Amino acid sequence: MADWFLxxxxxxxxxxLCVVAVYFLxxxxxxxDKNDAYLPKLTVLIGFVLxxxxxxxxxxxVANNEGYSGCDGYDTxxxxxxxxxxxxxxxxxTIPIFIFLLIPFMTFYYEADDGLLMAGTSVGVTPNSxxxxxxxYEAGVVLIFGTIFLVMYFTLAxxxxxxxxxxxxxxxxxVSTTGNTGLPFQTSFLGVLTETDVTYIDAVxxxxxxxxxxxxxxxxxxxxxxxxxxxWFFFAIFGGIGLAALPLDLILGxxxxxxxxxxxxxxxxxxNIRSRVNELVDxxxxxxxxxxxxxxxxxxxxxxLFGGLGKGVAASFSKTGREERSNLLEFKKAVYxxxxxxxxxxxxxxxxxxxxxxxxxxxxxxxVLGVVLSLAWVIQICIGVLPNEPLTPFLNGYLRWFDTFxxxxxxxxxxxxxxxxxxxxxxxxxxxxxxxxxxxxxxxxVGKTYMSSFLFNIALVLLCALPVVxxxxxAFSDYARFTTVGQVFGIQIRYMKxxxxxxxxxxxxxxxxxxxxxxxxxxxxxxxxxxxxxxxYLRDRLRNRT
Numbered sequence: 098m099a100d101w102f103l104x105x106x107x108x109x110x111x112x113x114l115c116v117v118a119v120y121f122l123x124x125x126x127x128x129x130d131k132n133d134a135y136l137p138k139l140t141v142l143i144g145f146v147l148x149x150x151x152x153x154x155x156x157x158x159v160a161n162n163e164g165y166s167g168c169d170g171y172d173t174x175x176x177x178x179x180x181x182x183x184x185x186x187x188x189x190x191t192i193p194i195f196i197f198l199l200i201p202f203m204t205f206y207y208e209a210d211d212g213l214l215m216a217g218t219s220v221g222v223t224p225n226s227x228x229x230x231x232x233x234y235e236a237g238v239v240l241i242f243g244t245i246f247l248v249m250y251f252t253l254a255x256x257x258x259x260x261x262x263x264x265x266x267x268x269x270x271x272v273s274t275t276g277n278t279g280l281p282f283q284t285s286f287l288g289v290l291t292e293t294d295v296t297y298i299d300a301v302x303x304x305x306x307x308x309x310x311x312x313x314x315x316x317x318x319x320x321x322x323x324x325x326x327x328x329w330f331f332f333a334i335f336g337g338i339g340l341a342a343l344p345l346d347l348i349l350g351x352x353x354x355x356x357x358x359x360x361x362x363x364x365x366x367x368x369n370i371r372s373r374v375n376e377l378v379d380x381x382x383x384x385x386x387x388x389x390x391x392x393x394x395x396x397x398x399x400x401x402l403f404g405g406l407g408k409g410v411a412a413s414f415s416k417t418g419r420e421e422r423s424n425l426l427e428f429k430k431a432v433y434x435x436x437x438x439x440x441x442x443x444x445x446x447x448x449x450x451x452x453x454x455x456x457x458x459x460x461x462x463x464x465v466l467g468v469v470l471s472l473a474w475v476i477q478i479c480i481g482v483l484p485n486e487p488l489t490p491f492l493n494g495y496l497r498w499f500d501t502f503x504x505x506x507x508x509x510x511x512x513x514x515x516x517x518x519x520x521x522x523x524x525x526x527x528x529x530x531x532x533x534x535x536x537x538x539x540x541x542x543v544g545k546t547y548m549s550s551f552l553f554n555i556a557l558v559l560l561c562a563l564p565v566v567x568x569x570x571x572a573f574s575d576y577a578r579f580t581t582v583g584q585v586f587g588i589q590i591r592y593m594k595x596x597x598x599x600x601x602x603x604x605x606x607x608x609x610x611x612x613x614x615x616x617x618x619x620x621x622x623x624x625x626x627x628x629x630x631x632x633x634y635l636r637d638r639l640r641n642r643t
Contacts, residue, residue, distance in 0.1 A: 100178055100179070103157065103161060103179055106157065106160075107157065110153055111146070111150070114149045114150065115142075115146060117145075117149075118141075118142045118145035118146055122138060122142060124543060124544070125542070125543055125544065125545075126138075126544070126546060127544070127546055127547050130547060134207055136203060136206065137204075137207045137548040137551070137552060138551075140195075140200060140552065140555075141552060141555055143195075144199075144555035144556075144558075145555060147191055147192070148519070148559050148562050151192070151559075151563065152565060153512055153515075154181075154184055154185065154188065154566075154582070155515060155566055155569060155570065155582060156508040156511040156512045157179075157181070157508075158580040158583075159507075159576065159577050159579075160504065160508050161176070161177035161181050162176050162177060162579045163176065163177065163180075163181050163182075163581050164578070164583065165579040181580070181581040181582070182581050185317075185582055186317040189317045189320040192324055192562065192563065193246075193320055193324055195555075196324070196556055197239065197242050197243075198239070200552050200555065201238045202232075202235040203548075203552055204549060204552050205230060205231035205234045205235060206227050206228065208549060209227040209230040246323060249595075250319050253319075253594040253596070254313060254316075255311055255313055255593070255594050256312045256313075256589050256590075256592045256593045257309045257310070257311055257312075257592050258309060258312055258592050259307060259309050259592065260307075260308050260309070261305060261307060261308075262306050262308045263301050263302070263304050264301070265297070265300065265304060314590075319593075321563060321590060322590045322596050324560070324563050325567050325586075325590065327560065328561050328564040329564045329599075329605040330605075331564075332522055332560075332561040332565065332568075333605045333606075333608040333612065334525065334529065334608070334612055335523075335524075335525030335526040335529060335557070336518055336521050336522045336525055336561065336565075336609055336612075337609045337610070337611070337612025337613040338521075338524070338525030338526075339520065339521025339523065339524035339525030339526075340471045340475070340525075340609075340616075341616040341617040341620060342525060342528045342616060342620060343467050343471070343520060343525075344466075344470075344471055345464070345620055346524070347464030347467055348460070348464035350456075350464070351458065351461035353441075354456075354457035355441065355452055355457075358445045358446055363446055366445075366446075370435070370439060373438075377432060377435060380428055380431070381428070384421075384425070384428065388421075433540060467517075471521075473492060474572075475613060476491060477492045478606060479610070481572060482571060482572050482606055483603060487575075492514075492572070492573065493573055496510060496511065496573060496576040497575065507576070511576070511577075515565055518561075518565045518569070519558055519561060522558070522561040522565075523557065528616075539553040541554060566582060566586070567586045568606070570582055570586050571586070571587075574587070
């Protein structure tokens with residue numbers, strides 16, 4: 098029978114996730130989306146709950162203890178009785194549905210703008226419906242990733258699990274018990290080993306040999322392996338950046354908190370912002386002129402990140418298309434930095450009396466907590482994950498210590514450490530996009546976030562959710578030894594064809610640690626970039642092309 102405490106915990110956690118998701122969406126959404134984009138909003142809400150549930154299932158799995166052998170009937174006092182395999186299979190199936198079906202479709206649907214964005218606004222062009230455009234582009238996504246998945250599933254869905262084999266016969270070996278037959282079996286009922294038992298065990302030990310067993314994995318397990326493998330490419334980079342950048346930026350938020358400006362500082366800041374605004378206006382005009390010249394010359398305009406099939410894709414990867422996309426991304430970056438500086442300028446001047454003075458101190462507290470969590474993760478990786486045998490239990494010992502008097506603290510600690518890794522991945526993606534103009538920035542700003550940015554960030558969180566679960570299960574292998582997900586990731590997925598080398602070599606974990614170290618050095622040693630120069634450089638480069 099299921100533990101009522103765990104059932105109540107699931108209901109409460111689900112309710113809290115829904116409340117936080119709604120508040121998050123309402124608080125951050127752009128006013129233009131207030132009475133629009135209902136389907137993308139629903140996708141964002143469910144995706145937020147799904148990503149949180151994925152990470153929180155691990156501490157629930159720890160509390161459930163379904164992997165403990167006593168849960169089969171003879172020692173169920175510590176067993177939660179929940180079917181965690183069912184819960185995890187739902188997660189394994191739902192995440193790829195969101196990443197490859199719902200989120201891309203809603204992105205195409207949101208950006209279609211009633212057909213004008215994708216079909217064009219030229220005279221004589223008949224715009225298609227938003228749904229028709231979204232279905233067309235979604236078909237391309239399904240075709241590409243569906244083909245990859247099917248090929249990999251039919252060729253790689255097998256695990257070669259190593260086992261140790263012993264050979265012997267039990268004839269003539271008796272087993273005595275001392276318990277009452279009317280009570281449930283307990284290991285204490287077994288009698289003490291006799292000399293004959295010891296001799297038999299020594300004889301069997303000599304037959305020890307290593308073998309492998311081929312096990313066909315289920316579709317759900319392969320979904321988990323595929324999504325974990327794909328997500329690690331993002332989590333290893335962005336998570337590593339975020340482990341260093343998140344606590345540092347929070348502390349800098351306190352150090353650079355708004356302070357009242359005197360007349361000279363106010364005038365200098367005002368002149369700097371005004372000149373940057375004029376420079377970005379010039380950049381926008383130059384980009385508009387170049388785009389019109391391309392249209393007049395008959396060249397195809399490159400498509401965006403999500404849009405474009407056929408000729409559109411070819412145009413976007415051409416030299417001219419890459420340059421135009423790079424210029425557009427740099428322009429958006431410069432606009433974002435300008436908006437950030439304008440907001441900080443207002444907090445130091447016209448909005449100074451309205452600014453909440455407690456915000457920087459909260460930022461400092463969470464920044465210090467972030468330093469502790471990041472250091473704890475780095476130490477745990479270096480002494481407990483990378484070595485073949487852990488040098489010391491460290492966090493495993495800390496979590497097991499809680500089990501001796503109040504297990505809920507240990508479960509909450511796993512939840513906090515896991516959620517922190519997801520936040521680091523989000524922070525790392527934004528930090529990477531801000532310093533290396535490769536993909537479009539999708540910052541989360543209060544009251545200024547469009548649905549496309551919501552969808553991008555939810556997709557990133559969902560991609561990193563399963564790698565976080567696998568990584569946390571590996572890091573806390575001693576504490577999570579009786580979890581269902583530990584058996585899936587620690588046995589079936591760990592020894593699966595093709596994927597096994599990546600897990601055994603710990604390549605992604607090494608990348609995570611190296612990126613964290615390089616990011617720490619970069620943020621500590623490199624001089625802060627002069628934001629005013631980025632728009633000047635972009636403007637001069639565009640002028641040289643015209």
